[in-house]
Amino acid sequence: MATSTSTPLGAPDEAAAIRVAVPAGGLSQDLRAISIVWRRELIRFWRDKLRMVTSLIQPILFLFVLGTGLSTLAKHGMPPGVNLRTFLYPGVLAMSALFTALFSAGSIVWDREFGFLREMLVAPVSRGSIVLGKCLGGTTVATFQGVIILILAGLAGVPYRPTLILALIGELLLLSFTLTAFGVMMAARIQQFQAFMAVTQMLVMPLFFLSGALYPLAGLPTWLTVLTRIDPLTYIVGPMRSVVFNSLNMTQAARHFLSPGVTWDGWLVPVALSLAIVAVMGAAMAFVAILEFRKND
Amino acid sequence: MASSEVGSTAVNTGPPMPGRPTAVLVQGLVKRYGSLEAVRGIDFQVAGGEIFGFLGPNGAGKSTTINILCTLAQPTAGSAEVAGYDVVGARESVRRNIGLVFQDPTLDSYLTAEQNLRFHAELYAVPKQFVDSRMRQVLEMVGLWERRTSLVSTFSGGMQRRLEIARGLLHAPKVLFLDEPTVGLDPQTRASIWEYIIDLKQREDITIFLTTHYMDEAENCDRIAIIDHGQIQAIDTPEALKASVGRDRVQISTADDDAAIAALDAQFGLDAGMHDGLVTFSVSSGEEFVPRLFAELGVPIRSVSVARPSLDDVFMSYTGRTIRDTEATGSDAMRALRQRFRGR
Numbered sequence: 001m002a003t004s005t006s007t008p009l010g011a012p013d014e015a016a017a018i019r020v021a022v023p024a025g026g027l028s029q030d031l032r033a034i035s036i037v038w039r040r041e042l043i044r045f046w047r048d049k050l051r052m053v054t055s056l057i058q059p060i061l062f063l064f065v066l067g068t069g070l071s072t073l074a075k076h077g078m079p080p081g082v083n084l085r086t087f088l089y090p091g092v093l094a095m096s097a098l099f100t101a102l103f104s105a106g107s108i109v110w111d112r113e114f115g116f117l118r119e120m121l122v123a124p125v126s127r128g129s130i131v132l133g134k135c136l137g138g139t140t141v142a143t144f145q146g147v148i149i150l151i152l153a154g155l156a157g158v159p160y161r162p163t164l165i166l167a168l169i170g171e172l173l174l175l176s177f178t179l180t181a182f183g184v185m186m187a188a189r190i191q192q193f194q195a196f197m198a199v200t201q202m203l204v205m206p207l208f209f210l211s212g213a214l215y216p217l218a219g220l221p222t223w224l225t226v227l228t229r230i231d232p233l234t235y236i237v238g239p240m241r242s243v244v245f246n247s248l249n250m251t252q253a254a255r256h257f258l259s260p261g262v263t264w265d266g267w268l269v270p271v272a273l274s275l276a277i278v279a280v281m282g283a284a285m286a287f288v289a290i291l292e293f294r295k296n297d
Numbered sequence: 298m299a300s301s302e303v304g305s306t307a308v309n310t311g312p313p314m315p316g317r318p319t320a321v322l323v324q325g326l327v328k329r330y331g332s333l334e335a336v337r338g339i340d341f342q343v344a345g346g347e348i349f350g351f352l353g354p355n356g357a358g359k360s361t362t363i364n365i366l367c368t369l370a371q372p373t374a375g376s377a378e379v380a381g382y383d384v385v386g387a388r389e390s391v392r393r394n395i396g397l398v399f400q401d402p403t404l405d406s407y408l409t410a411e412q413n414l415r416f417h418a419e420l421y422a423v424p425k426q427f428v429d430s431r432m433r434q435v436l437e438m439v440g441l442w443e444r445r446t447s448l449v450s451t452f453s454g455g456m457q458r459r460l461e462i463a464r465g466l467l468h469a470p471k472v473l474f475l476d477e478p479t480v481g482l483d484p485q486t487r488a489s490i491w492e493y494i495i496d497l498k499q500r501e502d503i504t505i506f507l508t509t510h511y512m513d514e515a516e517n518c519d520r521i522a523i524i525d526h527g528q529i530q531a532i533d534t535p536e537a538l539k540a541s542v543g544r545d546r547v548q549i550s551t552a553d554d555d556a557a558i559a560a561l562d563a564q565f566g567l568d569a570g571m572h573d574g575l576v577t578f579s580v581s582s583g584e585e586f587v588p589r590l591f592a593e594l595g596v597p598i599r600s601v602s603v604a605r606p607s608l609d610d611v612f613m614s615y616t617g618r619t620i621r622d623t624e625a626t627g628s629d630a631m632r633a634l635r636q637r638f639r640g641r
Contacts, residue, residue: 029422032419032420033420033422035419036419040405040408040416043408044405044407048407114406115399115401115403116403116405119405119417119420120420122367122368122369122397123417123420123421124389124392124393124420124421125422
C-alpha cells in the first residue's frame, strides 16, 4: 500500500503529530471500506440481541403454532407421513431472512436521520463500496438469522443432511443479498425510518403470501397464479422447497403435489433459472442503489 | 451607514501570513439555490496553520460556503481550492486532506468510541501500522482515551463533540473544518472545546477553519471573516477589526456629572452623555486619554472604566445589527433536545 510519513513515527504520547498521508484511492482502499461497513453491520447486529430474538418470533409462530394448529385441518390433504410443518419450513426459512435483511437495509435510513450516513458519504471512498458493504452486511446477518431456523429443522421433520443444509445456506445467501439490495435501493430515497418501516410492512406480507410459502403453486385460480409468478420471492421459495422435498422419502406423486415447482404457462422453470432470476434482480437492485447514492450527492 | 466606508477597505484577500502555503483559496464563489442566492461572490484566503473563523448569523451563507469547501455542494460560479486541490476537479484529493466536524452529530452511538474511530480509519485508509498509535494520540488529546471502550450513547453532548473532533483528526488532515463546533453546548463545555482547539493548533501542523455565531469564541481565531447576506463584510484579525471600529468607550462617575459633561465639551470637544448612570463618551484611544482626563477635566473623578470595542460592536458596525437580533432562537433548543434524545 502506498504510504508515506513525513516525520518518524513517535510514541503515542509524544506531542508531535503522527503524519499519516492518506494514500490515493484504489482497489485496496475500496476493499477496506467494504469490509468495515460490513463489519459494522455485524457488530451492531450482535449487540442487538433483542432484535435477534424478536425476529425469530414470527417465523417460529408460523412454523410451530400455525403449522401445528392447521395440521389437523390439513391432515386429509397431506400425503401420509408428511407434516404440514415440513411443508411450511422452506417458506418460514425465507421469511426469517426477509425481515432481518430489510431491517438491516433500513438502518441506512436510520443512519441518515442520526447523521452517521454523512460520515460515510464524505469519506474518500466510492459510493459503490459503501452500498456493497451494506448489502454484504445485511446478507450475512439475514443468513445468520436463517441459520438459527436451520438449527430447528429437525423439529419440522427436515433431516440434518449436510448437502441439504449447504444448499439451503447457499439459497439463503442469495435471497438475503437480493432482499438487502432491494431494501438499500428503497432506503436511498426514503428520509425517515418510520416511513421505511411502513413501506416495508406494506410490502413484506404480500411478498410472503404470494410466494408459495404457505401453499403449493399448482391448481390456483388464474389471477393468483399470475400474482405468484410476479412475486420475486416465488423464485427462491420454489428452489428451497424442492431441495427440502428432494431429501425426503416420499412417492413421486406426493412430491409433485407438495412441491410442484414454478411453472410459466405449464413450462417448468428450472431451478438454475429460478436462482439466476433472483441473482440478476439482486445485482440490478444493488446497481440501482449505487446510482441513487451517487446521484443525491 | 458607517459600515460602508470601513467595509470596502477591510476586505483584504492578499496572503495574510507571507511565506506560509495557502490552505484555502476562494475566488468569486457564488452559490444559488433556485432564486435564492446563498453566497454572492466571495473571495478570501486562509494560510496554513491559521485558525480562521467564519462569523455570521444563521442563514448568512456560512454553512453553504463550508459545504462547498468540503465538496458537499457544488459552487454555482467561482472556484475554491483546499489544501491545494480544486474542490470540484479534485474532490477525492480534497476529501483525503480535510477533517470534518459537522454541526449535527455524525457518530454511531451504538458503537464504542474506539469502534467509531476504527471505522473512520478504515474509510480513510489510514495505514494499518499507524491506526492504533494515532487513535491513542487523538483520543488522549481530547481526554477520551480512558473511555474508548464505552458506547457513544453513554457520552454527554460535549464528550460526543470531542470524539468527533478526535475522529476528524484521525487521518491527519491538512485542514480541519469545524462547523459550529460548540453549538448546543453549555458554556463550560464550550470553553473546554476551545481549549482542545487551541491545544490542537500547538500540536499539529494543521489549519483550522471554523464557523461560529458566538462572538466571544471568535476572539480565539487568528483571523475572522464576517459574513452576512452571503457576502464578506470584513476580514482581518480580531484586533484589527476592533480597531477598525475605532473608538473605545469611556465611562466615568464624577462629583458633578453635569459639570463634567460641560467640561468634556469645553476642554476636549467631546460629546458626552449619561448611560447606565455614568458619564459616557467615545475616544479613539481610551488608555492614553485617561491621564489627560484626570489632569485637565477640573471636576473630581470617582471612577473610570475604559472598554475596547467587542466583536459585537464590530459585527454591529459592519452589518448594522447585533448577531443576536438575527439569530433563529429555536434552532439551538431543538439541537439540545435532539442531543438529549440521542444520548438517552
